[in-house]
Amino acid sequence: MTFDVVRVRADFPILTREVNGHPLVYLDSANTSQKPAQVIKAMRMHNERHNGNVSRSVHTLGTEATSAYEDARGKVAAFVGASTPDEIVFTKNSTEAINLVAYSLGQHLALKPGDEIVISEMEHHSNIVPWQLLCERTGATLRWFGVTDEGRLAPDDDLINERTKIVSIVHMSNVLGTINDVSGIVARAHEVGALVLLDCSQSVPHLPVDVQALEADFIAFTGHKMLGPTGIGVLWGRYSLLAEMPPFLAGGSMIETVTMGGTTFAAPPARFEAGTPPIAEAVGLGAAVDYLTALGMEAVHQHEQDITAYALKTLTDVPGVEIFGPATPEGRGGTLSFGVDGVHPHDVGQVLDALGVEVRVGHHCAKPTCARFGVPAMTRASFYLYTTTDEIDALARGLDQVKKVFG
């Protein structure tokens, strides 16, 4: 079966839209993806027919809503190869998932001065700042892998050592597109007794990801980047670890029993899902996972590899364009950041937008990555299963226009 991008596009209502009189060319999926009609409909149907609160009611609507919510958990668990749906904690986004681990695991490990946490210089702010704050609270030290000129993690043999307690690394960079081969890092971390979180916000939407194969202890990802709605993210964690960790947010639904004098907590995942969860959002995410599964993540990834190869070639041919990150499709995904000689990314993005081409400009919530390459900002085009080579051509034409305006 070849990947039928035209048929895929027909499922995305927004792709029929025009922007500034041009057909929408949406090249900002690493920021947030568009949503297929199947996802939008699943949420609407839930709200129109089955809405009730979960885990609290014996009535029919409550039971239907609970089943829908737990079915979504099961789908997400299967999608990433979790051993049991109980390893899937629904959060509000990746950022909350990472904060949850920083807080609860940090407390569980009783971090103290002398302990070390290892991240990298290509992390999203959401995988930097929670660790900085954890280090501030506990006196632990933050260390990090550097990044090579090619946009890969710089090997550093001594970085992970017997002082290391937590390693948190991005699986696929949201700026450079690099897909990190994390197996060595995971093995080394486990060798020294450290635990590993992988920020899979950019990988789970685009590649087949299997938590058993990754061998990490936690992964975080986010619904809105994988055809799902805003308002929902996912933490996967090994059940035995989740079961040992203290709660993070506290309140309804995460308790076993409460008296004014004290509280005991429910088992995971409930322990980490305080308050009314994003119910309709879980239903939407479940529908997104169904959609991706039906196409097959291998096929989705292959399509993006093809587009990326085409885009790398096309952009390399545009004079004055410099690409940050791996120059060939090997070990990288469909997220391409670049500079246009003498033109600020804001201006690049603005001219492209006038032509209907939507790219992200700025620091991409990864200021250290930009700093590593000596620029305050970059322009980024990022692709997904609905991206076509025609859209890459539109981007290239747009860049010619940019150079005309600022020539």
Add this chain to the structure above:
Amino acid sequence: MTFDVVRVRADFPILTREVNGHPLVYLDSANTSQKPAQVIKAMRMHNERHNGNVSRSVHTLGTEATSAYEDARGKVAAFVGASTPDEIVFTKNSTEAINLVAYSLGQHLALKPGDEIVISEMEHHSNIVPWQLLCERTGATLRWFGVTDEGRLAPDDDLINERTKIVSIVHMSNVLGTINDVSGIVARAHEVGALVLLDCSQSVPHLPVDVQALEADFIAFTGHKMLGPTGIGVLWGRYSLLAEMPPFLAGGSMIETVTMGGTTFAAPPARFEAGTPPIAEAVGLGAAVDYLTALGMEAVHQHEQDITAYALKTLTDVPGVEIFGPATPEGRGGTLSFGVDGVHPHDVGQVLDALGVEVRVGHHCAKPTCARFGVPAMTRASFYLYTTTDEIDALARGLDQVKKVFG
């Protein structure tokens, strides 16, 4: 203008549904409310036409999404009388809003042994457990107002004193229906220099709430109980206080600048909104606020007062039914918990569900309140702007049936 409940009901698609062969009688709005077509449509339209990530893109979709998100903030601010939209922080639910205050304000005030936090015995678990954990972390002491037999806060003159740092009280109880006259408590707290959070999860959906009139320092409420979607909650806080508080969740969008060595934070509300926020959910909440505003919160409240009066009278006439909480509509809202002599609430709820009548049974995430009244669980019927007297009659008939099955 009289309140036209038939017209209101026509806006709620789910109300045409049948449950177990009977028309749906949804009496569980204190758990989660149903959503009008206007809200469902606003979210769908957003996802089909304007989806983009917020505050990060200069492109048209990003700008539209940002405007939609910030417009929603403005609507919510106006709805509760905030001085500026910057006082509105979007969270994932009430529970996160309360946890945010417990964490950030607790840190800002540098709580220590000897300090006291005051809550009450009629709080939802979400307004108990975060404070218990804060006390555990800091050594502060948790104290609380008791509850009278009538379901009101028991006066206690010494409870709030110079050791008190934070007072967090429910505005309207989700079990007893009591609307607490908080003015005395707020005044007393401010007199001793304590700060006040009001848990308005049940009041904002049902009464006119004005933060200026309440004079509290923070209020928390939640989208899904006020015709809005799941996945979004609100913290309102005085800007000057928010501006002093350290962040809670950390990551993208809440920073000013990030280096590997350290981070500075954005001004509120961004400081407290780490990661991609619930964007479509904010749009839905904005539409919910528009809907409520168009009807008028005074009218909504009056309708519920009428229904409550009718329900109190009707249920009092059913032999063997005991009502927990205020016996008359004065100073109470449309949330009515009761016991049926000799029948466990689970069984009450099950028989009612067989008749299409959806009530909540259990501890309602308020075990101490149940314990106060000497029961492990209660049955609760809760009303909203779409509730009719016919539905109350259906409830009463259902209770007759309950007694037949378990007679």
Add this chain to the structure above:
Amino acid sequence: MMLDGLYQEIILDHYKHPHGRGLRDPFNGEAHHVNPTCGDEITVRVSSAAGEFSDISYDGLGCSISQASASVLYELLRGRSPEDAAGIHEAFVALMQGRGQVEPDEDVLGDGIAFAGVAKFPARVKCALLPWMAFKDAAARAGIDVSSEASEVKA
């Protein structure tokens, strides 16, 4: 869901006239379980003598399903060897978690077959299992293992 499948006459009978209810001494193991979603509670004690559960006593607060389930448990497991009890336990748990697809064996489950309808009410499965999970724990504390793979799954 209609009620007929749920409130079988047998269940209501056990509810109204529970067998073996009340906590008794002596005992070798005790466990207190709570259903966090509804607040129901049960305490189960087991005493073992001569290789069998010589008594099983219990007390608790709960709905008709959980109370009747405790009464049936008492009838089914008292006087049994740990092996027999494990088999019955497993059969009951499998029935409850079968979403109404499991055909109960009256020879094994006796009055327990009346709970077949409960399996179709996901919100009530936990009620039916509450005493069984507490029993398993109480037995474990008495040093007797009644686990089986099927009963490992979360209640």
Add this chain to the structure above:
Amino acid sequence: MMLDGLYQEIILDHYKHPHGRGLRDPFNGEAHHVNPTCGDEITVRVSSAAGEFSDISYDGLGCSISQASASVLYELLRGRSPEDAAGIHEAFVALMQGRGQVEPDEDVLGDGIAFAGVAKFPARVKCALLPWMAFKDAAARAGIDVSSEASEVKA
């Protein structure tokens, strides 16, 4: 949005040939501002003498709008009294925050009127205001208040 309103010839001119760019000594106050959403940065210095802003110098990294805005600021405010500068500052901020509804006064804003179109691009308003907010801060650090109600609002 189409570009014509945004990239006025005057703006591109100031961008390509900025006036007064570069940090100079001596100065009485300095401020460094960052646009957190895009990472643009600017440093502004003011020196005051004889009751006027005798020099305003700046350096930074940013897009055409923010760079041109700094150049225009230099032209408009250098040599002005604090009162005059406050008035111009207020007019520029009001124009930027007017969502395209404010009619700019060329007598007050000079080349600044070219920024009228920027007000229709909410994402770019912050770019245009970045130097102006940094200037206000730098002036404050030099002990000179150029606040006015309109410029109190958040950039």
